[in-house]
Amino acid sequence: MAITNEQLTDLYRKMLMVRVMEEMHAKLLQSGQIELMGHFGTGQEAVAIGVTGPLSRDDFLFGTHRGVGEFIGKGMSPLNIWLEYFGKRTSLCKAKSALHLGDRQLNIPPVVSSLGSDFSMAVGTALAAKMRKTDQVTLYYVGEGTCNQADAHPSMNMASLWKLPIVFAVCTNQFCELSYMSEHYPTKDVAPRAAAYNIPSEIVEGQDVEAVYEATKKAVDHARSGKGPYLVEYKTFRMAMHYSGDPGGYVKPDDLEAWAKRDPLEQCVKKLSDRTILSEQDVLKMRDEVQAEVERTVREAMSAPDPIPEDLYEHVYASKEVI
């Protein structure tokens, strides 16, 4: 089933939200208004938004430290993200998690600090879904860099062995932290590894949010129907550095120039315009709205209450007496 006009508009709006929020985070860092460094996903918004599009509210999502994309994609509110980033008492993780965003209502566990530690956790949420017959799919969103962690192997192995409802969504953004993928991989792609576990896989153009959405939808449907895991690899390019204080200098200028011409937001605008879904005016209006929402939520988050000293000892155990 093809994507509807409303869906495409929504995907675009979310990509825009991600772009504007990350630009805002960079500005806040520059002006010293936020302490938390940024790991931006500029240029790969179509992947983060496209992969989360087919998920239902109850499905599990394991996201990454790279920007806000998949969290906005699954429906997290910009306010909840800022509250976490500013370390505010009213944040969902109660001022404990910073960039490790998590949202119980949306079944998004916190992002792990050590890359790939959640590979097996995702197998676990999928295992529980199968045991409890809940119809939930787990989407494990991961970069190609993390796919070299040791736990990638037993996790994919168990997912296939037990025929679990899980999609491994690999965002190949060409960089593993401060290195080109070619310094970490003897192969061009991650996807062929899936065959070793008898997991079907597909490689998808990652700049086209519609293509990302549709490929992921197919994989999610496959997993939900009880046929077991699926791996999709999305090819994109990280236009941002690994993190905001990154020394840089390792990205070839030619690559930046070439991929700048393939910006996922611009491509989507073209599509919306070609299909006469949105006019140029509509797009500008949407940008203003998103910008205003981001500014409003930042202000709201900044004025939210800070944690109190007692919060330091809250929620270590179920009972406070144990500490």
Place this chain on the structure above:
Amino acid sequence: MARTINYLQAINEALAEEMRRDASVFVIGEDVRVGVFGQTAGLVQEFGEDRILNTPIAENAITGVSMGAAMNGMRPVLEIMFCDFSMLAMDQICNQLGQWRYVSGNQFPVPVTIRTAIGGGFRMAYGHSQCLESQFIQTPGLILVEPATPYDAKGLLKTAIRSDDPVIVFEHKKLIFGAVEGEVPEEEYTIPFGEAAIRKEGKDVTVVAVGFMGYEALGAAQELAGDGIDIEVIDPRTIVPLDEKTIFSSVEKTGRLVVAEEGRVRGGLGAEIAAMASENYFSFLKAPVQRVGAPMVPVPGSPVLEDLYLPDKDAIVQAVKRVVQGD
């Protein structure tokens, strides 16, 4: 009505009872359908392969799988065959499991119980013999349990499975392979965390002996009685939370403290309890605290060397004599 069962049967009963009571409880681990040491033997007949889940050999990943299952409504009881292998899962246990409730702001409690076999005496050398409980003391969010009797093994494991916190239950191989017996009620019971057991009352020296060392301490008590020294033997039963009140009420009475563990002394439970004593209970002490534990060497394979390595009754007797010297 109490009857006599062994340590393995106690664990097996606790697992079966909790699985009957709560459909979200399941057993997961390497070869749990057979049960390498026998704790999980026979469960698959009653509960089926879905709830007694054999896994590939991948300690870190199966710990993560258990944690994920706990995040989605299950209560896994994970077996890590040897505690030495839990070092392969240190990322999952210490970075993730212990800290998950906190980092998620109480959104994602992870009720995982890990059972693991500790201890030496079976000539299995460095990687199948260690007591590594102290490795986990530094991690917030974990409950650490070390039952020494069938009664405690059953009651504490049931509490662990019902707990909303991650719990590690350390089972000493001498209690497993030795099929140590004890009285266990027919009726349902659980044992709360943080309540030590006084194994023997005494007035001269407090000996805190964790896990299997309790038996060595009771042996030492008999020998010391011949010298007119009356020791009190306390089994903490849970290392975290620690029953500070029972331990130091005893020290207030005796004025002397020995801590005995099979793990290595450096940075161990003895070091922690000795630090508590000097920080908060210094005025109770009539003599310096003594630690009994393994030396800072790997566990050797030779029977001759392993016997030298393992702290035992004699080491406790000597430590007690050091604290009563000068009386």
